[in-house]
Amino acid sequence: MTAADLIFYALAALTLVPALWVVGSPNIVHAGFNLLLTLLGVAGLFAWLGADFLAVAQLMVYIGGVLVLVLFTVMMTRVPQAREADSGAKRAILPGLFALGVLVVLLLVATGTHWGAPALTDAQPTTAEIGANFMTSYIFPFEYVSLVLLAALIGAAILIREPRGTEEDDEAGAAVETAEEEVQS
Amino acid sequence: MMDVGLSHFVVVSALLFCLGLFAVMKRRNAVGILMGVELILNSANLNFVAFSRYVQHTIDGQIMATFVIVLAAAEAAVALAIVLAMFRNFGNVNAATATSLKR
């Protein structure tokens, strides 16, 4: 086992162990903070795979945008540190069995398939290539995504607005804006 | 243990996907459901990037993953706006109690 393999297992553990808490923790704020570690782990796995742009974009958009929004919403919709009546073990049985079944099938496929011999090349910086692709072969999806982001921004702002009187759309727009800025760079 | 290869990433991604699926089905809190969706999206992204590195040797998988990240941000913004509207209308964020379109 090489050092790279060890790093992979550490990152996989960083992704999966906190994910257990994201799923199981009765306290939704704990789940949110554990989601931070999971997202960090996934960013680490991206970096391990040589996708440097994606790793940093994951940090920027998920942790700097989505997770902040999630935590904000959690804190705005309940009193601090209150427990959520969400931990009924009985209700977890059926979903648990279903998820386990899906997992077994997926694992059988994952380990049973011959994926072909990987011929790895050294990881190159990917940013320039991704950017060039956005402006050439992927120009239509790229522009379309910008449109979707704009629509989401406006939609979130309208949804969040008080029925009448002052509007308060700042926080809801933040993630969309962050994402937009990431696309533009 | 064998060297880390594509199957390792597929296994990690499968585990992450099933955890997310379980969260979506089990959670009653709307934000908790959203967190489950984020886990599922991340597992899909992990697969995109791993396959683009090990099988295809092009950048396409990473571009798909970028789109997924961007759309996840848009999805989170809209979903959380809905959650806040729900909180305003029903006084809680329990997905099971939000049964009517109007108050």
Next chain:
Amino acid sequence: MNILTEMIRGWFGPDKMSDQMVLILSAVTLATLMFVVMALCALVFTWMERKVAGFIQSRYGPMRTGRWHGWAQAVADMLKILGKEDIIPAEANRFFFSFAPILVLLGSLLAWAAIPWSPNFVSADLDLGLFYIFAVSSLAIIGILMAGWASNNKWALYGAARGAAQMVSYEIPLALACIPVVMYTGSLNTSDIVIAQQGGVLNWFLFRNPFIFVAFFMYFIASIAETNRGPFDMPETESELVAGYHTEYTGMRFAFFFLSEYANLFLVSLIASMVFLGGWWSPIPGTDFAPALTFIIKGVLMVLLNMWVRWTLPRVRVDQLMYLCWKVMIPVSLTCVVGAGLWMMWRGQA
């Protein structure tokens, strides 16, 4: 980085260590070095801040400790902080309470890795440099939210919510203001950005393009808000929120917040000097004798400007803060991006 790996190889003999060991050792050395520099600059800047505040308010500031203009005051403060009892409130969440300061400090420490101190000294010469710096800074936002929530104190939570909202919002004009420069260099690499500004003060990006000149001021205002300093120090407004998200913190943990505040202050100033003010190039072409020193002097001047603003202007209200960001600074920064692009089409890269 290369020099350092060569040096480590030299000390231990060429064949005694594997490449991985050398890499790990040099990374550890660099991280320690950056941490020491961070602690030192926090010491110097606390003293400087008090002297600047004193000068602006027509008084002396610290004068006693260490004879010459109270230079040892910061050291004495640090010793006092380290000697304090470490208190975790009974109702606080112990794990997240202790984890939050580390996360906040980690955000600033990671960002320091991509700063180009001189042509041949960058801790991590990343292809994504500038983007990476903005991305890892977002770890601190989560750290602040975590600190506020784990303290289980309403003032701390308000402070954290304000701080996070402010930092998320002002990150956008901050990054947008740097985009015209990235358009000029065609690279996010921090060293490339500095190298593109060679040849005297007129080649600095600040003076190359009128839109970048405006973007610089957008960057400066956003950077004040991003570091949570006055007149935008909403998270800690002592008249409203006691002390914001670090109300409940004492001793070493408080020192972490304190350290990261000054580290962030120096970081945004260094980025300003790197992106807009020519980095390690001296103003007159051909006089680049001490690149690292030039770079640091520019950074310290930006810090002084920041302190000047902090001690001169009154604090704004929260709604004014958000209004400024979303309805003034983001449109202006976007205009700067578009304008700089048009200017480039008209005048070329010059």
